[in-house]
Amino acid sequence: MQFQEIVSIIFNKTEHLENAKEDLDKVIDPHVWILEYGMATKSFLFLDYKGEENYEIVNYILDYEFKHKVELASQEELEQLGEFEYDFLPDKIREVNKIISSKGYGLFSYPTTGDYYALFISELVNQSKLLQVELLENEYIPKSDKCIQLFD
Numbered sequence: 843m844q845f846q847e848i849v850s851i852i853f854n855k856t857e858h859l860e861n862a863k864e865d866l867d868k869v870i871d872p873h874v875w876i877l878e879y880g881m882a883t884k885s886f887l888f889l890d891y892k893g894e895e896n897y898e899i900v901n902y903i904l905d906y907e908f909k910h911k912v913e914l915a916s917q918e919e920l921e922q923l924g925e926f927e928y929d930f931l932p933d934k935i936r937e938v939n940k941i942i943s944s945k946g947y948g949l950f951s952y953p954t955t956g957d958y959y960a961l962f963i964s965e966l967v968n969q970s971k972l973l974q975v976e977l978l979e980n981e982y983i984p985k986s987d988k989c990i991q992l993f994d
Contacts, residue, residue: 845872848975851968852876852952853885854910873977876952877960886952887961893931897924899938899949899961906963914942914963931959935993943994951991953978 880886887902900920907914915923919941928934938949943966950972952960964972969992978988 847971848872848977849876849879851964851972852962853879853883873953876977877954880952880960880962885962887959889931889959889961891931891957891959893928893934899934900924902961903938903942903963912945912947914945914947932993935961939992939994948992948994951993953983953988953990955980955983 877886881888884905887898889898900923903914903920903923906912923934923937923941926934926937928937932951935949935951942949942963946966947963948966948969950962950964952962954960955978972990973992975990976985976988977990980988
């Protein structure tokens with residue numbers, strides 16, 4: 843899969859992104875470019891490995907719903923999700939995916955080399971394309987951690 847195809851899936855097509863993609867041939871590390879672009883545009887939700895504070899995932903879902911004019915979960919589901927207790931963040935991500943997968947979406951984890959999670963929402967129709975690409979080239983990192991993950 844081409845780097846630009848991954849970028850288009852993760853960030854959706856916008857005029858601003860089309861302008862940024864013109865510079866992609868000059869990008870030295872596409873993995874870093876995606877992380878920085880996701881952070882700059884607030885397309886990614888960055889969470890510490892210790893987990894979230896307050897309702898960060900719920901607020902991220904609400905922002906996504908507003909931006910894309912879709913409903914991923916009911917108010918009741920979001921309230922229950924906000925109160926969901928977990929030991930490890932992937933457990934909560936699995937809970938999110940149980941809820942939003944009924945609408946055809948998933949909360950994906952983008953690989954990082956830091957002690958944080960970079961999460962993004964995408965339609966599940968893109969799942970096979972997103973999960974097959976190895977984005978990190980570090981030989982000391984397990985293969986599963988080099989790829990986008992969907993905890994389901």
